[in-house]
Amino acid sequence: MIHGSFPTTRGRRNRFDAFTRRLVAETTLTVDNLIWPIFVCEGSNQRSRVESMPGIERVSVDLLDEHLAEAVALGIPAIALFPITPLEKRDATGSEATNPDNLMCRAARKIKSVYPALGLIGDVALDPYTDHGHDGLIENDYVVNDASVACLARQAVNQARAGIDIIAPSDMMDGRIGAIRAALDETGHEHVRIMSYAAKYASAFYGPFRDALGSGGLLKGDKRTYQMDPANSDEALREVALDLEEGADMVMIKPGMPYLDIIRQVRDRFRAPTFAYQVSGEYAMIMAAIGNGWLDRDKTILESLLAFRRAGCNGVLTYFAVEAARLLRKT
């Protein structure tokens, strides 16, 4: 609208100075929104860099104490644990997943003894434990559903017994949320929460993660018979609806940045606690550009995370969690 020769409404007035911009900001990013994924390896006094994820390390259980100290001091509410299983402990059925002394369980017990208030999220899927790198059991070259779900339910109970607070099934088998909920309840773990990777896409952005785990080279074929087709969004809503009906307490969309449209739709439709995973390939992409001097490090990290909040996320699993928490403390 024009009043005389002047615009009546000037959007720029609310951008005039810093205090006004703060007053009208629609979303905020705080440390409460950050979940830090970490890679745990066997052995003692072990630290190794992940080639395709500059700044990210695999760390042995005895070093977790110091590795997590800053994250805890900064107030990061939860971490997500990813174990790196050596080849000799992998087999066709991923039997190590249900070993009460596997790496995930040892890490969980250690962390709970040092930092009892830090939330622990356990990824549930067989791929860290199978010699074929798939998330479930294979019969006749096909990742079978129902037999896999039975294993996943046992894996979840095994993790809950070790002190994992939130079970995060990342496998995309049908019906696993209901089965895991029932198995947890039957074993006295009714307080253990489920954060479902409800809409997880068959994505090229997981490449660096598979390098970190050493499962990339093992993987036969791809995961398109269980992870979602990047072409689909209605299907994501149906997947989320089912997982919530089956008892998921929180849902996740993965990857993150290329799927902000899905996050917004899920938030609008379900109004349930919604998370996203800014995956390894997104991290690698941003770090590569920062490393080349093409993007401003601090601004890019914070903007990439704020975008998830604007899209409707409660929180984000991000390899930038500690770095972002440091930056947020400064601002």
Ligand SMILES: NCc1[nH]cc(CCC(=O)O)c1CC(=O)O
């Ligand atoms: N179930 C495995 C799992 N859990 C988390 C990630 C990817 C995380 C990332 O790329 O950062 C994957 C990889 C996959 O599905 O192959």
Ligand SMILES: [Mg+2]
């Ligand atoms: Mg599903």
